[in-house]
Amino acid sequence: MPKVLKSDGMNKCIGCFTCMLTCSGVNHQNHSVSKSAIKVKTSGGLQGKFISVVCIACKDERACAEACPSGALEKRKGGGVVLKPEKCIGCKRCVNACIVGAVNFDEDENKPIICRHCGICARFCPHECLRMEDVADDL
């Protein structure tokens, strides 16, 4: 069964950024938090709440894939998309098309950073803010 990431426990977030560090590490072999597909932010400085911005695994219609002119974003089973880097031209249209702001752009690689729903962030979240959910295959 396909799985998707759910970040519905963010009220418990302590802001340790381990999710970002492990996402960058595992998916991009990089020490930088900038490569992470999940972004933890504060709204209104550190005294504000922690929020996460990450792919919400759209089903049926995927705006990012629709916006892609070269077919580099293919529908992923259960929601979201899979990036085919060899087909990507680095036009950033997917970045603008995602209205939750979950597609970031990797300027070093000239490619979007697309969440794979691999679950590494949830596995390393010490406070149960993130979890993986089984979903039906929608394709």
Next chain:
Amino acid sequence: MIYEKYIKVLYIDMDTKRIRIEQRKDLIEYLGGVGVASKLLEENMKPELSPLDESQPIVFAIGAGSAIFPVITKTVAMFISPLTGELGESYAGGRMALTLFLAGYDAIVIHGKAKKPSYITINRNNVEIKDARAFWGMDSDEIGRVVRDREPGGGKRSIIRIGPAGENMVSYASVCVDTYRHFGRLGLGAVMGSKNLKAISIVGDRSIPIKNFKDYFKVYQEIYNRVTDTEIMSKYHDAGTPINIEPLNAAGGLPTKNLRQNVFEHGDKISGEAFAHKNLVRKMACTGCPVGCIHIGQFRREFDKGHEYESVSVGYDYELLFALGSFIGIKSSDEILQLIEKVEHLGMDAMSTGVVLGWATEAFMKKLVTEEQTLVPLAFGNTANYVKAIEYIAYKRNDFYKALSEGVDKASDIYGGKEFAMAFAKNEMAGYHTGYGMILGSAAGARHSHLCNGGYSVDQSMKEFNKEKLVDAIFAEEKERCMLNSLIICLFARKVYDRKTIIAALNSIGYAITDEELTAIGDRIYKTKLRIKKALGFKLADVKLPKRLFETPSLSGQLDEGISYELIDMYNRKLEEFTAG
């Protein structure tokens, strides 16, 4: 620099606005953190000049493992302390280490004085010194807010700043890092103030590819699992460091009312449990730490008649509850939070402030000073007057408060009451009246902090008192912490980071290091610090201990003055051997 054979140092001259970058191969033998910072302080300090002279340096450094492994979260600051006149060393968590790492610097050396109030921005492609004239006078909360709005990089940024106490060069002014963490001790805030430096904003957004992912991630996971599976998670995360109030009070080791007592009769009202029940609203973590020990407490304040309330949130920790609680007889959690908010906004070290107020209260009670000098009648437990007194210190309201702004040692030089001026070698005491370990550890520790060597912890773990064993334990721990602080591991995780783990971690990121080399690094760093102290005129044999330590019983019972000086003498001889060898 990770994966490179050099340490990358950014030099900033506030006076000429020039910057310079050096790749220092020679600093590799100090590994990073406090090792690199000590060496840079030694090279750049001017022992013959005042600590607040504009040519004195401020050094920041991250460690060899910073932001790479769990709970390696600290940045070290080194400077000449305006409080003690000698070695200044302080640590802060927050996001600073990650941002410096991802900005691509291992260390920063700042010298010179800006002609006008300024702030520094460090970004991917630029380092700038900018106008902060309109920011001068702002409290540490406001300045954080305006820099946050003005500068880019949210989420990958760290903002460090001073409040009015730093601007006014209070000798124990602190530096706020990312709202809830601090370079608290020994007056870095005053040194920033002396340079007209209000704030530093650092953005870390570089790409640093991992070289050997498989090895690295294996070690990362092992450490992560141990951190989250062991008791350190529960102890520091659950009720946090304030959980220590209750056992220390029960055992007779909680300094109370200027150490006239070792037990606080209202201890239960200011315990970790009390705060957790009444005030705790949130927990947070430094970047890269899954523990999350930062505890935020909230209280409600009526600011006007007609049910006009605001809610105020501030961070609290054990040392603050001791210094702004038991030490000055404050018996409610709400009142302590109110005092914390005050020192936080003004930008002062909470520990020194509390200990200074304790001394001032006793000096007033004993009529060494009059109400004309104190402006308000100081009394243990009187929060409203302490709030005023803290403000008077920050703004050096009169000669008396100016003396208080220079610490208890200086104030007691002028007004007397040395026997109850609770400092070790001019640094105000920490919240542990535990025994000879605390006394020796604080007196002999390189920066006279309880964290130099954990003497208070030796007191509580040593089964039978033995002078040689105590001296040896403190000496060994001081050196070990020099090594730990070259990575810079948060000391809460010291039990996770045993030698084997440290070697595995360093090996996985390309340092071919052995156990013997780690020992040699610790020795090298300690010797550097001792050279700095010597150059700045410190002599351990000259340290005088306040008599109060021997009047009020400790957790280990009544302490003897003669034995304390004997221990210091034994340690001193050990140091002579160490530095000669």
